[in-house]
Every structure is written in C-alpha cells, then in structure tokens.
Amino acid sequence: MTQAYTQETRQLGDDAPRPSGSRIGRLLDRLRNDRGIWRRGLVLAGIAVLLALIMIFHADVPNRVGNLGSLLETFLPWLGLALPVLLVLGLVRRSASAVLALVLPVTVWLNLFGGLMFSKSGSGGELTVVTHNVNADNADPSGTAEEVAASGADVVALEELTSAAVPAYERALAGTYRYHTVQGTVGLWSKYPLSGTKPVDIKLGWTRALRTVVGTPHGRIGVYVAHLPSVRVKFNAGFTAGQRDASARALGEAISREPLDKVILLGDLNGTMNDRALAPVTAQMRSAQGAAGDGFGFSWPASFPMARIDQIMVRGVAPVSAWTLARTGSDHLPVAASVDY
Numbered sequence: 001m002t003q004a005y006t007q008e009t010r011q012l013g014d015d016a017p018r019p020s021g022s023r024i025g026r027l028l029d030r031l032r033n034d035r036g037i038w039r040r041g042l043v044l045a046g047i048a049v050l051l052a053l054i055m056i057f058h059a060d061v062p063n064r065v066g067n068l069g070s071l072l073e074t075f076l077p078w079l080g081l082a083l084p085v086l087l088v089l090g091l092v093r094r095s096a097s098a099v100l101a102l103v104l105p106v107t108v109w110l111n112l113f114g115g116l117m118f119s120k121s122g123s124g125g126e127l128t129v130v131t132h133n134v135n136a137d138n139a140d141p142s143g144t145a146e147e148v149a150a151s152g153a154d155v156v157a158l159e160e161l162t163s164a165a166v167p168a169y170e171r172a173l174a175g176t177y178r179y180h181t182v183q184g185t186v187g188l189w190s191k192y193p194l195s196g197t198k199p200v201d202i203k204l205g206w207t208r209a210l211r212t213v214v215g216t217p218h219g220r221i222g223v224y225v226a227h228l229p230s231v232r233v234k235f236n237a238g239f240t241a242g243q244r245d246a247s248a249r250a251l252g253e254a255i256s257r258e259p260l261d262k263v264i265l266l267g268d269l270n271g272t273m274n275d276r277a278l279a280p281v282t283a284q285m286r287s288a289q290g291a292a293g294d295g296f297g298f299s300w301p302a303s304f305p306m307a308r309i310d311q312i313m314v315r316g317v318a319p320v321s322a323w324t325l326a327r328t329g330s331d332h333l334p335v336a337a338s339v340d341y
Contacts, residue, residue: 041095048086048098052105055079055112059276067241070231073274074307077116077296080109119294121321125338126218130325131157131266131310132334133227134169136185141165144328145172151325151336155214156189157266159227183210186225186267192216200254202226202247209251209267213260218341221317222260226251226267244270245277252280255315262316262341268332269311285313288337292319299324299333310335317341 054061058076061069083106090098130153134144148156149172156177158169166182173180177189183199184207193215200209209226228251229243248269255263265285271278273287289297289308298305305324310332312322317339325334 037094037096039097041090041093041098044086044090044093044095044098045101047082048101048105051079051082051086052108055105055108058274063277067231067277070241070271070275070277073276074272074309076272076274077113078306080113083109113296116290116293116296120292121294121323122292123321124340125320126340127155127216127221127317128153128336128338129155129157129223129264129266129312130334130336131159131225131268131312132325132328133159133268133310133330133332134161134165134328135330135332136160136162136165138165138329140329141168142172144330145169147326147328148334149173149176151334153336154191154216155223155264155266157223157225158187158189159185159208159225159268161185161187181210181212183207183225186210186227188212188223188225188266190214200224200226200251202228202250202254204229204243204247208247209254211254211258216341219262220260221341222258222263224251224255224263224265224267226265226269228268228270231270241271241277248278249280252284255281255284260316263314264317264339265311265313267311268309270309272307272309273311281313285315286319288312288314288319288322288339289335291322292337293322297322297324297335299335300331302327302331302333305333308335312337314339 058072061072063069083102086102130148130151132148134141138144161182173189177191179194180189181187181194181197186208188210195213195215197210197212199207200211202209211222211224214221214223228247231241231244269278273282273290297308299308299310312335320338320340322337325336327333
C-alpha cells in the first residue's frame, strides 16, 4: 500500500505544479502562471516610454509654437515626479509590463539630474559672490541688503533696482562694500576696486546689464551683471520669451568679446541651464551650481522654488561651492558661490 501511495503521489507530482516555498519562488510561480500580469498596464508602460523619450529628445521639441521646447526645459527636472506615480499605478494594476517599463525613464532622469541630488560643495574658496533679484516691489530694501551682506560675500550683484530704492541699498551696504556701481536697474557692490565699468546693451532700450573689472588680491576678474527680460506663460500665446531670447544672444556676444580670461556672470537670466534659448551664454560658461552645488538650487519663486533662473556662471575660475541663501523680502532667493582663481 505504501508503494502504491508513493507511485500515485509521484504521478500527481509529474502532472501538477508544485508551489515554491520562498517568496521569490511564489512570485516566479505567479509570473509563470498569471499571463495577465504582462498584458495589464500596457497604457502605463507606453506612458513610461513616452516620458523617457521626451526627456531624451527634449532639445528636439520645437520652439516654433509657443516656445514649447523652452517651457519644457525650464521645468524638466519636475518630470521625475511622474515616476513614483507610475510605479504605484503599475503595482496597483499588478502589471509587470508597467513596472519594468519604468526602468527606461528612471535611467534617463538619473542620467540627466542624478548628479544634482548629491552635494558637490567643497570648503573654502578665494572669492565669494552673491546675486539677488531684489524685486522692484520689495517693501524692505534695507533689510534685504543687510541679509545679503551678512552672507560674507566679497561681491554682491543686485537686479531689479528702482531709482527710489537705490539710496536705501547704498546706505545699507556702504559699511561692508567700499566700491559699487549702479547701471540702470542693476548694480554691483564689491570689497575690491572696480574699473572699466560700463553698461552692456542687451537690446532692450534701457540698461539692465553691466560689465566691470574687479581688482582682487589674486588678479583681475571681468564681472557681468545681467537681468534678462521676464517670460510669461499665456494660454493664447504659450511661453512668450522672444525678448529674453534676443537679450540672451546680445549678452552672449558681449561675453564672447571679453578680453579677460577670468569671467563671472551674475544675474537673473529668467531661464535655466537646460533652456536652449540661453545657449549663447551657457555654451561659453559653466554653472557654479552645476559644478559645485548642493542639490538643485531652485531660486524662484521664493515661496516655493521650482526653477533656478538666478545664475552664477564662470569661465576661467573654478567653482568650489554653491548654495541658496535664506528668503528676503523678494520673490527670488539669493544665490551664492565661492570660487578659486
């Protein structure tokens, strides 16, 4: 009887699936037996692949219609928020296809922005610079100036200055910065002498950019301060950035003619480093935040920063660290960097 039972059991075992004891084994059994796990969630898988393609080919999204390409590039890092959503939906649908398809956009996003998730900031630095769009409607210019000066920066650039507020900034910064210049709506305050100061024509009809030479103890540095025109998102016109793009080209041309090897650009460029419209500038210089920053360094809007449109860019000097400062009375955060030269 025992022999018959054994034979019968062996026969059943040959015909029937045997459940595995481990969790991995049970999962493999489910993948083998539940063929719907591959058919479900194909739409989610398609969305994941589409998301990856958008990030890979973002530079090919045309600007002819509403500057859609620049709009996408301004907020490109935020596409990463879709990844955990797609993962949760894929798990809820119990779809292996949807979950595995996420490998592609996750890989692309990490390749583009993964380096920004980790601090690259060092210590020290021979020169510290700050740039801040102080907001023309700032109700406390003196307080804003004092907070910026408290950063310990050697050079401070301010944008969106009004003629009524300039005296308040000058009084608040006079004790820390012996030298300064204001050209139109932009200004520069420095602990070191300035020379060769002049406005830079960025094709607006009024002055929103300047160039000067800062005579540091280690040599002369050409410093530009610029505030490119604002951009707007309109339902009937898309991302209106024509003026900004023309000014970026003019600024790029001015920097290309700079005779000094060591150059720093400070300002509100109303665009991110990913925005192709800033290529006339970004092709010549590198971002201090990208090279030595701590995180994404978003600077606008101050209440909930979503994009870094305030830039510190360098050529011929080495960024050591880059960071954002505490909120002031402006709708932008101040951004800072230290460099070696």
